[in-house]
Amino acid sequence: MRNKIRLLTVAIVVLLTFTACPAAWAAGAPRLLLGQDFPDPDIVKTDAGYFAFSTSTGAVKVPLAGAPAAEGPWRVIGDALAAVPKWAKPDGGFWAPDVTRLSDGTFLLYFSAAVAPGAEMCIGTASASKVEGPYTPVGETPLVCVAGDGGDIDPQTFVDTDGTRYLLYKADGGTVGPPAAIWSQKMLPDGRTPIGPRIELLRADLTSEKAVVEAPAVVKTPGKYLLFYSADTFQSSGYHTGYATAPTLSGPFVKADAQFLSTDLLGGKVDAPGGADVVDGHIFFHGWLGGGRTARGLYELPLSFPNDVPQLG
DSSP: OHHHHHHHHHHHHHHHHHHHOHHHHHHOSOEEEEOSOOOSOEEEEETTEEEEEOSOBTTBSSEEEEESSTTOOOEEEEEOBOSOOTTBOTTSOEEEEEEEEOTTSOEEEEEEEEBTTSSOEEEEEEEESSTTOOBEEESSSOSBOOTTSSOEEEEEEEEOTTSOEEEEEEESSBTTBOSOEEEEEEEOTTSSOBOSOOEEEEEOOSGGGTTOEEEEEEEEOSSOEEEEEEESOTTSTTOEEEEEEESSTTOOOEEOSSOSBOTTTTTTSSEEEEEEEEETTEEEEEEESTTSSSOEEEEEEEEEOGGGOOEEO
16 A cells, blocks of 8 residues: 555656646657757748757857758858948857848848947848858848847747748846846848837746846747747846747737746756747757857757647657
């Protein structure tokens, strides 16, 4: 009888753990794709394979990597950005790039950079005829640089099923200061011309988010819009990926009850998983390497959406 009680207790604990943390059970081991610094990854699938872009590392403005398949093998192959924009601080770095293909076949690279006279971050663009570049800066001024935002970073393109193009990004703080917020701006097909006012999608209003939400990525399922985002400070092991859902891209977005990717949910296999991008049945994200805070590697996990709910594995 005692053994039966013990087995029943174990079964109940297992069931409760699975119910509370379904992502951790479905995930398995995250696949390390690049064991070197490659933070804030953006992934693009093409007929020629997969390409990835990251925040600046060392002297490389926008690191570029390529692979024949999502699972790899991946290798860093160069610098995607041909030159520093005139408006940007030369040594300020380029953060969280995003690459999208326009209807005319050209490619547009979004990036964040510090404005030359000061340290405020703004969003700019560069264009290329090929996905791997080189990308040439476009325009004499930034595309997004909203007064009172405290900096605009983490651009991410979303093209809806009707072909309407949107640019999502993070404002470090609203006009009244922190916490951070994620905004959506409708764009013309050229990817550089805003239409109408921007719409706030999400604000850092949870204690666990530490006044930070960033790195937006939208997925459209048959019944919902899912907005993945990172929260907490990126240097912390509490940095994690969450998601929110809405019936339309303009919201209202409701945050999920539990985090989706975190150090604990992944059993410590990845430290501070964030900066996620979702492409073709995979979620790509970065995490600190080697137990330190000097380099963030590129990781991947399979991702599906049964009943409009994201599920790893």
